[in-house]
Amino acid sequence: MGQRALWSAVLVLGLALSAGCGSAGVSSSPGGAADKLVVWDWKSGDPAAKAYVDKAKADFAKGHPGVEVEFVAQPFDQYYTLLGAAIQAGKGPDVILFNGGGQLRDRADSLVPLDDYVAADRQRLAGWDAFAEDGKTYASPVTLQGHPLYYNKALYEQAGLDPEAPAATWDEFVRDCGVITDKTGAKCFAVGNKEGIGIQFFLSAMGSAVLTPDEYDRWIAGKRDWTSPAVKRIFELWRQVDASGLNNDGVNSTAMFNDAFAVFQSAKAAHVVGLMSDVGHWKDFAEFLDPADVGVMAAPVVDPAAKPSLPYDGGIGYGVAKWTRDPKLAADLVRSLTSTEALQAFYADAGAIAADTTIDVSAAGPAVTAISKGLATGKPALHVALPSKTVDLMGRLSQQLLSGSVTVDEAVAQLAASDAAS
Amino acid sequence: MSPGAPPSPVRPAPATPSQGQARDTAPRRRPRRRRGSRTERLAPFVLLAPAVLIIVVLRLWPLVLGVNFSFTGDGDRNGTPVGLDNYVTLFADPLFRTALRNVGLLVLLLPVAVAIPGLLATFIYLRTPGHRVYRAVYFFPAVLSPVIVGAIFNLLLAHDGPVNEVLGAVGLGSVDWLGDPDVAIFAVAGVHVWATFGMALVVFLAGFANLDPSLLDAARVDGASLAQSIRHVIVPGLTRTIQFVFVTTMIGMLTSMFGLLFVMTSGGPEGSTYLPEYYIWVQQGQFNQPALASAASTALFLIMLLVGLAQIGVLRRAGREV
Numbered sequence: 001m002g003q004r005a006l007w008s009a010v011l012v013l014g015l016a017l018s019a020g021c022g023s024a025g026v027s028s029s030p031g032g033a034a035d036k037l038v039v040w041d042w043k044s045g046d047p048a049a050k051a052y053v054d055k056a057k058a059d060f061a062k063g064h065p066g067v068e069v070e071f072v073a074q075p076f077d078q079y080y081t082l083l084g085a086a087i088q089a090g091k092g093p094d095v096i097l098f099n100g101g102g103q104l105r106d107r108a109d110s111l112v113p114l115d116d117y118v119a120a121d122r123q124r125l126a127g128w129d130a131f132a133e134d135g136k137t138y139a140s141p142v143t144l145q146g147h148p149l150y151y152n153k154a155l156y157e158q159a160g161l162d163p164e165a166p167a168a169t170w171d172e173f174v175r176d177c178g179v180i181t182d183k184t185g186a187k188c189f190a191v192g193n194k195e196g197i198g199i200q201f202f203l204s205a206m207g208s209a210v211l212t213p214d215e216y217d218r219w220i221a222g223k224r225d226w227t228s229p230a231v232k233r234i235f236e237l238w239r240q241v242d243a244s245g246l247n248n249d250g251v252n253s254t255a256m257f258n259d260a261f262a263v264f265q266s267a268k269a270a271h272v273v274g275l276m277s278d279v280g281h282w283k284d285f286a287e288f289l290d291p292a293d294v295g296v297m298a299a300p301v302v303d304p305a306a307k308p309s310l311p312y313d314g315g316i317g318y319g320v321a322k323w324t325r326d327p328k329l330a331a332d333l334v335r336s337l338t339s340t341e342a343l344q345a346f347y348a349d350a351g352a353i354a355a356d357t358t359i360d361v362s363a364a365g366p367a368v369t370a371i372s373k374g375l376a377t378g379k380p381a382l383h384v385a386l387p388s389k390t391v392d393l394m395g396r397l398s399q400q401l402l403s404g405s406v407t408v409d410e411a412v413a414q415l416a417a418s419d420a421a422s
Numbered sequence: 423m424s425p426g427a428p429p430s431p432v433r434p435a436p437a438t439p440s441q442g443q444a445r446d447t448a449p450r451r452r453p454r455r456r457r458g459s460r461t462e463r464l465a466p467f468v469l470l471a472p473a474v475l476i477i478v479v480l481r482l483w484p485l486v487l488g489v490n491f492s493f494t495g496d497g498d499r500n501g502t503p504v505g506l507d508n509y510v511t512l513f514a515d516p517l518f519r520t521a522l523r524n525v526g527l528l529v530l531l532l533p534v535a536v537a538i539p540g541l542l543a544t545f546i547y548l549r550t551p552g553h554r555v556y557r558a559v560y561f562f563p564a565v566l567s568p569v570i571v572g573a574i575f576n577l578l579l580a581h582d583g584p585v586n587e588v589l590g591a592v593g594l595g596s597v598d599w600l601g602d603p604d605v606a607i608f609a610v611a612g613v614h615v616w617a618t619f620g621m622a623l624v625v626f627l628a629g630f631a632n633l634d635p636s637l638l639d640a641a642r643v644d645g646a647s648l649a650q651s652i653r654h655v656i657v658p659g660l661t662r663t664i665q666f667v668f669v670t671t672m673i674g675m676l677t678s679m680f681g682l683l684f685v686m687t688s689g690g691p692e693g694s695t696y697l698p699e700y701y702i703w704v705q706q707g708q709f710n711q712p713a714l715a716s717a718a719s720t721a722l723f724l725i726m727l728l729v730g731l732a733q734i735g736v737l738r739r740a741g742r743e744v
Binding site: 077078080081084087088106107109194195196249250251252253254255259388389392395396399400403405 | 497498576579580581582598599600601602603684687688690691692693703704706707708709710712
């Protein structure tokens with residue numbers, strides 16, 4: 001009996017100890033090896049991005065034949081959570097895909113400034129601002145993301161309006177919308193604000209039609225005057241548009257992704273503020289509507305002093321982690337990932353407006369042509385310039401504005417406080 | 423440790439000293455207990471060690487680390503101790519307060535969430551016509567993932583969805599189930615109950631299996647109505663089951679609604695459907711504030727502990743009274 005107990009004890013203890021050793025002894029950080037680079041993203045698993053990844057890998061292999069590159073595709077909804085854990089641990093991927101704006105800026109202190117490494121790409125690529133913090137660049141743009149105002153030309157035609165000459169001022173626009181609703185039953189705007197995204201799109205799409213160019217630039221530069229009448233006007237407009245029945249019903253319970261886009265695609269609304277890349281954009285719409293019917297118009301002018309421009313920023317881009325062994329090597333991989341050939345493949349297969357302005361897009365239909373024309377005079381989007389906490393708060397306040405439980409003045413005051421605190 | 427060596431030296435070892443002790447020093451003090459040698463006395467500890475180690479290393483230690491982490495800062499103050507700052511931030515955040523209010527609301531809804539499976543199980547036990555079918559049908563949603571359930575109800579409860587169409591056809595106005603801040607949390611909680619009550623139903627049916635049918639027969643003979651049978655026979659007989667279902671349902675409501683919230687409302691509208699769990703996820707994943715998220719986790723843990731203990735206390739007293 002005693003012997004048996006002892007034996008079991010020895011066995012169990014041995015197992016427990018060896019199990020402990022196993023988990024404690026192995027410490028393989030993904031970015032550990034000198035001849036291997038690990039890339040984290042949420043794109044490379046997508047078949048549409050295969051050509052892009054292959055081209056980028058080939059380009060990198062030309063300059064660095066001995067270095068292995070591993071792409072780890074993470075699920076997007078968990079991406080920043082996983083990345084947060086990696087940052088907390090101080091080890092993880094060498095090259096990291098980021099969304100431009102707040103998601104990158106919040107984590108800039110974990111990244112290597114790339115200015116010296118990517119200087120040669122400055123002219124060729126657009127959208128750098130979304131990846132800069134305090135004058136330093138932390139990632140190279142792959143795609144451009146923006147918020148064109150799409151419209152359904154077929155509905156315009158049915159309503160007897162000229163689809164090639166959409167309204168240039170807000171009053172005309174509202175009048176046209178009335179005609180469209182009367183003649184076709186379609187609403188003016190397809191909006192989804194369940195996630196609080198509707199206001200982001202609205203703010204950025206309409207901002208340049210309300211703010212003067214000077215005020216717009218100051219907003220982007222971080223000198224935001226939340227009490228100015230023009231800023232209030234945008235939020236007032238957001239409330240009014242819904243109150244006067246221009247939106248589809250149930251905006252606060254409609255998801256922008258992808259219920260609101262579905263409303264537009266099924267011709268139940270004539271306009272939608274969409275995206276330029278990835279989803280909810282020209283390529284998606286063209287699958288349901290005739291590509292020739294998908295138009296892009298400038299935001300209708302609300303204040304005559306405003307000059308509408310296309311709001312866009314760097315969409316996604318690759319940065320280099322601070323803990324990587326050889327930042328130069330990792331930066332070279334970033335350059336390969338943003339090479340013209342790779343981006344050409346990304347634009348063609350994945351349906352994105354690539355950051356490379358030298359790519360020819362004329363074959364993709366009128367919407368893309370209009371978008372690429374707007375790039376030259378375009379400006380960064382208003383909501384992308386905001387701290388992510390303020391954007392989150394704006395989402396909730398925008399829902400309250402629609403339900404009437406907060407006034408524009410209160411909402412703007414709360415936003416000002418949040419913006420100042422961040 | 424080589425397998426060949428121990429047997430011969432170990433076996434005599436336990437016998438000799440204990441025999442000697444028994445004979446020389448304490449002959450009358452229960453010698454059998456002393457007979458177990460050091461190895462035998464150590465054996466229980468060694469045998470317990472794996473279980474204890476797993477609990478300590480994989481459960482308690484991370485818990486301590488998490489609590490400790492909640493007293494450090496985020497961002498620029500990463501790693502530096504900040505005292506109670508995170509907790510101050512937490513309780514000053516209207517969103518977290520909404521999340522706590524919703525916890526309170528769910529606790530209040532708990533009796534309903536327990537009564538529904540309890541009543542349905544009673545009907546099945548009393549062999550209502552079709553009870554076999556109902557048993558299968560009721561359990562069915564429990565096997566669906568919250569994401570699928572959420573997606574189904576997103577369609578059903580959409581503003582232009584079938585539920586509102588039915589309401590419209592009957593002449594009642596449509597309700598913005600997931601867009602109205604006063605309604606959304608009830609809609610989500612309702613869907614959660616729908617999706618999970620099957621499990622509680624099975625537990626109740628198991629409890630009924632232990633109920634003495636002669637008591638019910640006796641009540642029937644005495645002319646008790648259905649309500650009286652439930653009140654005086656079934657409920658007292660199922661106290662332990664009810665207690666169990668209460669606690670597991672509460673834990674389910676407070677910790678397993680993430681999937682539904684994520685799919686159905688994303689915490690909205692107006693932040694009205696935030697629960698601590700969702701708040702933790704947002705702070706960690708969206709705003710990159712793991713320390714604040716840790717503080718929220720600690721708060722959630724304490725709330726669960728308090729509510730759970732209080733519940734057990736209340737139910738135990740109720741059980742005794744019955």
